Amino acid sequence: MTEQIWSQPITKIEPNKVAVRGYRIDELMGRVPFAHVVYLVLKGDLPTEAQGRVMDAILVSSVDHGATPPSALAARTVASGGAPLTASIAAGIMTINRHHGGAIEGCMNVLKEAVARKREKGQDALTAARKLVAEYRAQKKRIPGYGHRVHTDDPRTKKLFAVAEKEGVAGEYVDMGQAIRQAMKETLGKDLPMNVDGAIAAVLCEMDFPPEMGNGLFAIARTVGLTAHVFDEITNQRPMRRISPTAQEYSGSPEREL
Amino acid sequence: MTEQIWSQPITKIEPNKVAVRGYRIDELMGRVPFAHVVYLVLKGDLPTEAQGRVMDAILVSSVDHGATPPSALAARTVASGGAPLTASIAAGIMTINRHHGGAIEGCMNVLKEAVARKREKGQDALTAARKLVAEYRAQKKRIPGYGHRVHTDDPRTKKLFAVAEKEGVAGEYVDMGQAIRQAMKETLGKDLPMNVDGAIAAVLCEMDFPPEMGNGLFAIARTVGLTAHVFDEITNQRPMRRISPTAQEYSGSPEREL
Amino acid sequence: MTEQIWSQPITKIEPNKVAVRGYRIDELMGRVPFAHVVYLVLKGDLPTEAQGRVMDAILVSSVDHGATPPSALAARTVASGGAPLTASIAAGIMTINRHHGGAIEGCMNVLKEAVARKREKGQDALTAARKLVAEYRAQKKRIPGYGHRVHTDDPRTKKLFAVAEKEGVAGEYVDMGQAIRQAMKETLGKDLPMNVDGAIAAVLCEMDFPPEMGNGLFAIARTVGLTAHVFDEITNQRPMRRISPTAQEYSGSPEREL
């Protein structure tokens, strides 16, 4: 039976050679930081130093958010039935979807649409943002990436924008994010700051990532926290316990300075 | 109904504050590289600069291995049925288990046992290794972390040991890894070099990681490659296609220098 | 912290009592066949005897389709990495999605739309079908549930319609399914018989199942075959083998009569 050969553009394997996107992994090791390699593997080319540092900040920002996100609860619950570490982590990762983490993709789509229109019509950001906010409102569609159920002024958002600014990566998508916030404030009479999903969305747009990769980036970062949660569940908790999403507290290291 | 409060030691969430293992995430962002934060989240404390760089090299080494590992095939196959990005990635991650990636944990257990005995009996590494290899042989148990189905002299192994050496992280576990190779060569008459799983195992032992976390670290690194594979499958391939594990080739960027 | 109590309408648990949809499980056992209980759990009420027998035929029809569907390949591939039975089955189940099994939901939506219009406009089935086929064609949308990559005249389709007919469950949705086939034949000049997904879709419409449950019913039936495939993989195959989707054959019992 002849089979058609299919191809993939990610990694070349030959005896004693492994090359991702054209670079030998052993040459990347020790020279290019992991976060920059994440950028390389996903985008196909190495980032500039500035882009690499922004990607690093994105990944650090999303590494964990405690035990209440559904991904952490799902992962711990699967572990409590006796599943192995990786199956439990996997359950957490598949929880990342439209409602959980999905705001990155959703907000990227909105920002791309708004900036495309702005360019097309030669408008300034605020004019384009007002138009878009009015339309979304008329269609009763939510604009993802603004507001948070816990944080009113998310420190991760501020820091990510500061890093992007300092590295020269912030541009018209970050501006549009702020313009939309302003336009929503005028319309709704309520100031909803961008949340960390929105900030990541803006910065990923600046680095030309496709929106459909939003959940993937979030999954890469959050796998770290999920691994720690599952390991803790397996090591320190009773099998089949009832895992309350609310009756829960932090028992780790007290706050400390870098 | 009163519920008992349970606790987790990983992340503290308060309004406008997210702190992992005691450090505010917004302070980590832009200052501590992602790979070092991975170490922090999993181990509970920040690595030294040297340990952080070794962890970075570990993560880069395992980022992808092309389309033939079962994790990549499972992820692409799930995607071809129409599942979303994260469910497909998750299928890849749960494939990482005893036989796929599991050599890290297996080899860590062997190295820990061998070094513990060496210390206990005041033996040198090679003596302890010969004893252990003979025992494993008598019990027909395989020693994981040696040999590879594609690579005879894995460049990732050499580089990881070089980085660990340079950073002063290599010690008695790395030595024991070499001693076991020597002992197996004497016994089997065949030189099986450590593969990348074995090298990671030795270096994780040096940094005092628990063996049960081996698959977790591998999963963190490989999520990157899986995301790229699934994105490629969804974007560039036909749904429900038959995904051959053999009739496959690399079509990406030609080799390039850093 | 006071928590809001949430409710679910499926199963009541009290000490020494388990009641699904109002019926005590121990009373159902031995009296109501499993397939009828599937109907009860999903729909909320027991089927008539006729509906129960049709549901039974649906479940039997989808129990397995060999080793080439992506669900079977994904499940076997995950198992080959060393994952446990249930994680491997789970990977198979999550492969059932838009492209694999999804034709049931897709076809139910088409049939419901077509019958709703027919009723609304007082048309006969063929007139409504021609209109709908023309519209789908103009919008370049495919009508799911017709044609098969292996079977030109699927024996499961014929049998399911025969059972539905005999049990008095076939009605205007089954008719509409045939009318659409006729309309497509007139338009495309090609006769695409309904496949088993399409037949199941028509019969589920007759029993008033929501289309969004289509993949669920398919998953329930296929879990059986997936369990057998994963068990076979774990028991009889080599770990980490390359699982070809094409170089594969049946080695089981020769054909036999009931």
Next chain:
Amino acid sequence: MTEQIWSQPITKIEPNKVAVRGYRIDELMGRVPFAHVVYLVLKGDLPTEAQGRVMDAILVSSVDHGATPPSALAARTVASGGAPLTASIAAGIMTINRHHGGAIEGCMNVLKEAVARKREKGQDALTAARKLVAEYRAQKKRIPGYGHRVHTDDPRTKKLFAVAEKEGVAGEYVDMGQAIRQAMKETLGKDLPMNVDGAIAAVLCEMDFPPEMGNGLFAIARTVGLTAHVFDEITNQRPMRRISPTAQEYSGSPEREL
């Protein structure tokens, strides 16, 4: 590249023919009940009528157990993040493992060991049971399949044994299950009746199922309940809600008679 052809003994696919374990699916449909086909697919041969009815009762017994088992909570939690129906069901299925459902496999292993010894030594059941219970106690190993966190006298257990008795399927494994209960009562001074997992274990032993298939059978039955839970979560609940495992009640149909 020549590929080795691999084989599977489950289903033969040819154009217009689908045969599981040698029987054409269209001949099974409408003639052999789904539960009997489950037996056929898993065991390789059709059950007797009696065995088929016992298998039916097993599957009905495990169809659901409300919202508190970790499988139901994991499935609902994954759904609340926005994952599709089948990914959410899959998360529930992979939760079925050592601690959740695993008692079936565990108890089958114990019963098989006890009966093998009884036969070997020509002992009566109680003597063999006392010996085994004493050994397990000395090694501080738990005997799975006895006691339940909610039910003291599980009606499903009684009914399953009654069905097995009536169908002539109950034999020395069911006897041994009772002998072990008696031996534990003598030793612990506490009467722990068999739970439904234990009862299923005994009956599966009678029908010569391998213990490693225990979780698979449980998964097949429970997929039904999981589908209903996930559908309810997607249809009737708010995304990203906090799903309490305790502050929860039944809101379905009042109790009713068959």
